[in-house]
Amino acid sequence: MFGAFIRRKPARSFEQDDAAFDSTTFSLTTAVPRPAERRSDDRMPALLRVAKLITPEGEQLIRVRNMSAGGLSAEHGQQLSVGEIVSLEIGSQRVPATVVWKREGICGIKFDSSVDLGELLAGRKPRHGFRARPPRLEVQCKASLRIDKTYYTVDVHDLSLGGLKVEPIEEYCLGKQVVVVVESLRPVKGEVRWFADRKAGIVFDQPLKFEELAEWMGKRLEMASLKASYKRD
Numbered sequence: 001m002f003g004a005f006i007r008r009k010p011a012r013s014f015e016q017d018d019a020a021f022d023s024t025t026f027s028l029t030t031a032v033p034r035p036a037e038r039r040s041d042d043r044m045p046a047l048l049r050v051a052k053l054i055t056p057e058g059e060q061l062i063r064v065r066n067m068s069a070g071g072l073s074a075e076h077g078q079q080l081s082v083g084e085i086v087s088l089e090i091g092s093q094r095v096p097a098t099v100v101w102k103r104e105g106i107c108g109i110k111f112d113s114s115v116d117l118g119e120l121l122a123g124r125k126p127r128h129g130f131r132a133r134p135p136r137l138e139v140q141c142k143a144s145l146r147i148d149k150t151y152y153t154v155d156v157h158d159l160s161l162g163g164l165k166v167e168p169i170e171e172y173c174l175g176k177q178v179v180v181v182v183e184s185l186r187p188v189k190g191e192v193r194w195f196a197d198r199k200a201g202i203v204f205d206q207p208l209k210f211e212e213l214a215e216w217m218g219k220r221l222e223m224a225s226l227k228a229s230y231k232r233d
Contacts, residue, residue: 032071077214
């Protein structure tokens, strides 16, 4: 009877499983985490979720599942190849690395040198009133910005799940509520939090979803690759 019940149990969807990936686990080893791994060793507290991956083709965000001193496993959006040389921006550190395995949207990345997890996590320890800044993607594109009843066309310099940097903009916009449309992304509400030399930082009221920003960046990389191939021809 129990066997029949187990066989009838429906497969879990990505959305159901997504709750299991809300936290990143840190392992006290130097081994690169493997697919569907179940570690028995001690783990450090979950802190990190999203990091920036830099390849010769461009930048993308990855969602980190497991991390050790020797490497990590993560969800990725754009195509990666085993053996590809990459670098990772983790907190304030830039770490050279290599892709060592991949499976159905998940990859394993080996650091060139072991990282000090204690130092990494100590640097990200939350302070009272402090919200860690998400990793930023360097992009060059246009955006439409609405403040009150005035519309601006601005240049975007970097973009993250939590906000973006734009120019040109006027100082009176500081502290104003805005609506931003970056190319094909949906309109996003936010606030101008800082201003300097006609540049401004905008923080979104609600962060973008990892999936939508990853898809948007993937399309930009694909278009850039197509344009490069046309020029070579």
